Every structure is written in C-alpha cells, then in structure tokens.
Amino acid sequence: AQRVTQPEKLLSVFKGAPVELKCNYSYSGSPELFWYVQYSRQRLQLLLRHISRESIKGFTADLNKGETSFHLKKPFAQEEDSAMYYCALSNTGGFKTIFGAGTRLFVKA
C-alpha cells in the first residue's frame, strides 16, 4: 500500500541550528516525492520536488530509494521557517497524491 510517514508531529529547534524533517514512504513503483509547506494563515504550497534537485529557501531533500526516505534538510534554520511541512508522494503516470500527517517546525529565537 502507498503510505507516507512523517514520524515527528513537532520539531523545535533554535535559530541557526540545523534542521531535518524526516519522511519515509512505502510504494512499489517509481514515485515522485514532494515537500509542501503551509505558513501561518497561508495556503498549502509546494516547497520542492525530488526531480528538480534544487534548493529552495535553503532547503534540500534527497530521495534515497534504498531507505525509501525523502528527508528535508536545512543547515541553518531561520525563524521564518516556522510552518507546517508535509511530505507527499505521487505515483508516476497516475495523479493520486498521498500526504503524510505533517511536521510542525518551530524555530526559536
């Protein structure tokens, strides 16, 4: 079955500290992985996708097929990174998207 697991509901770090939001998935084909973010009082929006292999707002994520993981990382957290982060998976050729339960990141001053 397709599943996305985000083991941490809440992650609290100090400003300037590294941050890693974990995402593990279960899928029997070649998935496409995404990270979506929702800032306070804003819409859910795309942060990055694995096929783009780019860094957005200092965040990166590498797809590890062996460990079936797609962890989101940033070397130095900023207060404006505080938000809800969702890992999502889409099946290639289909359009059903499975979201994880989300991790709330809180960056303390």
Added chain:
Amino acid sequence: DTGVSQNPRHKITKRGQNVTFRCDPISEHNRLYWYRQTLGQGPEFLTYFQNEAQLEKSRLLSDRFSAERPKGSFSTLEIQRTEQGDSAMYLCASSVGTGPSNQPQHFGDGTRLSIL
C-alpha cells in the same frame, strides 16, 4: 491571477442536509483535485479531474459524495445527507500538464465544513 478560489470559506449545516462547494482553478490548469483534511492529518485525496473527465476516485468518496467539472472549468463537490464525520476542511488544487508528468499542485484556501 488570484490562484485557486474556493467558496464558501466556511459552511455550517445540520446533520442530514446537503452541501455543495465550488472550486475555481487557475485558468490555464487542466487538472483539478479534491482533498479532505481533518485535524492533525495531512490532506487525503478524494478525486481528480483531467479537463471534464473524472479519472480517479478514492474509496473515501462514498456514494453520498459527488464531484463534477462541467466544461473542464470550475468544479463542484456535493455531499448529500451530511454526517458528523464529514466535518473537515475540503481543499481543492489544480495543476497543468499532459501525459504522466505530475506537475506541482496549487491549492486553494479550502472550505471548512462543520456539521451540527
């Protein structure tokens, strides 16, 4: 372009009533998705349209739920004989693309449904 627009923003109704939500996608987007989100959970996929054709439908979408996208533009999601468990945020998203490519989805603000 104001992005994906959903109406109403909030809907409060009594159990057993029918409700209908509307979603206006970004104008050039041919793909449209509906999700449901409950407290503490991520969005759960309900259904997907490519233009006017409804191509995928989740098992979550019971026969009380129906979605349409006439003419491939706006979409409506109707829930008949609402139940307490239908209380949730209903999100709409749209994207552009052809073939198997999964382009990023743009989300609306959602419609929050509360069943009394």
